[in-house]
Amino acid sequence: MTARQPDPRLSPGLTAWLDTHAGALDDGSHDAAEVLPQLAAAGVFRLGVPAAQGGTPGTDIGDAIEAVSQVAEHSVAAAFVAWGQRVFIEYLLRSPNAALSQAWLAPLLAGEVAGATALSNAMKFLSGIESLQIEARQEGAHWVLDGRMPWVTNLRKQGFLVAAAVSAPDGTPAVVALPHDIAGLTRSADLDLLALQSSNTAALEVRGVRIDPQWLIHPDARQYLPRARPAFAGLQCGLSIGLARRALRAAGEAGQGQASRGILGEPLQALARQLDEATARLVDGVRSERFVAEPWLLFESRIALAEIASQAVQLELQASGGAAYLKPAGDGFARRWREAAFLPIVTPSLVQLKTELARRRARLAAEGAA
Numbered sequence: 001m002t003a004r005q006p007d008p009r010l011s012p013g014l015t016a017w018l019d020t021h022a023g024a025l026d027d028g029s030h031d032a033a034e035v036l037p038q039l040a041a042a043g044v045f046r047l048g049v050p051a052a053q054g055g056t057p058g059t060d061i062g063d064a065i066e067a068v069s070q071v072a073e074h075s076v077a078a079a080f081v082a083w084g085q086r087v088f089i090e091y092l093l094r095s096p097n098a099a100l101s102q103a104w105l106a107p108l109l110a111g112e113v114a115g116a117t118a119l120s121n122a123m124k125f126l127s128g129i130e131s132l133q134i135e136a137r138q139e140g141a142h143w144v145l146d147g148r149m150p151w152v153t154n155l156r157k158q159g160f161l162v163a164a165a166v167s168a169p170d171g172t173p174a175v176v177a178l179p180h181d182i183a184g185l186t187r188s189a190d191l192d193l194l195a196l197q198s199s200n201t202a203a204l205e206v207r208g209v210r211i212d213p214q215w216l217i218h219p220d221a222r223q224y225l226p227r228a229r230p231a232f233a234g235l236q237c238g239l240s241i242g243l244a245r246r247a248l249r250a251a252g253e254a255g256q257g258q259a260s261r262g263i264l265g266e267p268l269q270a271l272a273r274q275l276d277e278a279t280a281r282l283v284d285g286v287r288s289e290r291f292v293a294e295p296w297l298l299f300e301s302r303i304a305l306a307e308i309a310s311q312a313v314q315l316e317l318q319a320s321g322g323a324a325y326l327k328p329a330g331d332g333f334a335r336r337w338r339e340a341a342f343l344p345i346v347t348p349s350l351v352q353l354k355t356e357l358a359r360r361r362a363r364l365a366a367e368g369a370a
Contacts, residue, residue: 039111068086125221
């Protein structure tokens with residue numbers, strides 16, 4: 001199997017930093033506050049953002065997905081942060097609230113403020129999987145919010161904005177932004193994760209938070225989120241793409257490349273082709289906006305890429321043999337094994353997506369029989 005060539009969009013300085021700290025970012029022994037500035041300094045968040053709004057000219061959302069993928073080749077913890085930040089930026093780019101975007105895009109692109117997405121609940125709400133977790137009531141010109149966000153990434157202690165879905169006073173699902181220092185918003189201690197610990201992942205309590213229209217990202221999530229979902233999930237798929245690439249490369253190099261020339265050569269090449277094809281389908285679907293009208297194809301891409309990543313890590317284990325189970329030689333493999341375990345459960349989980357696809361198949365079958 002031919003080794004994938006490095007892409008020039010990730011700077012050598014960033015890749016060196018990620019490689020040096022990947023293990024510590026995974027187990028939480030490296031300061032999570034350093035991740036965002038490193039990614040921002042390398043221009044990761046500017047890819048796919050219009051040049052007039054501070055982005056890199058000539059790039060689009062496909063380039064942003066590729067950047068997250070490249071970060072994930074070195075550290076899925078860092079890529080998880082990159083995903084949260086870039087998705088929040090995408091929310092502002094798609095918001096009709098121009099004043100909100102104008103106020104916050106520059107510090108978000110520069111990594112001075114963290115952007116956290118707590119809209120997984122809303123994505124599941126759209127599919128009828130669960131109800132919204134934050135309720136709003138009207139008090140004069142303000143909304144008063146109460147609820148909880150149990151799992152949110154990129155809640156950088158130095159300052160963050162979080163995007164949340166709320167049930168508006170009239171029952172309409174809306175999307176709002178909440179700054180870290182607003183009264184009534186409380187961040188928990190970091191969640192004790194199995195991996196990806198330096199990702200500033202915590203829970204948020206929302207008790208009597210008062211907001212005015214300046215914090216409204218969109219007044220109707222049912223209109224807004226179907227168009228934002230392809231970028232949300234497409235960027236998220238970068239975690240699987242990058243991890244699969246790295247595991248396949250490690251498998252191909254195991255035993256001085258003996259694995260790629262021996263009995264595992266054919267499965268490695270076949271899985272690499274599947275990965276390339278699935279990645280191309282994903283990026284094309286997001287770029288063309290096909291996934292807006294046909295979201296089930298997006299769900300299928302997310303499932304396929306997560307499963308490819310899991311298979312890639314299994315092939316790395318087989319190719320490396322006992323060396324993968326020894327410290328310190330196997331530390332990189334052990335980290336990738338833990339990273340792969342995260343991919344099926346990151347919201348929306350593979351079980352939730354497969355359930356939604358099964359419901360669709362059942363509806364189509366019932367309509368066909370009618």
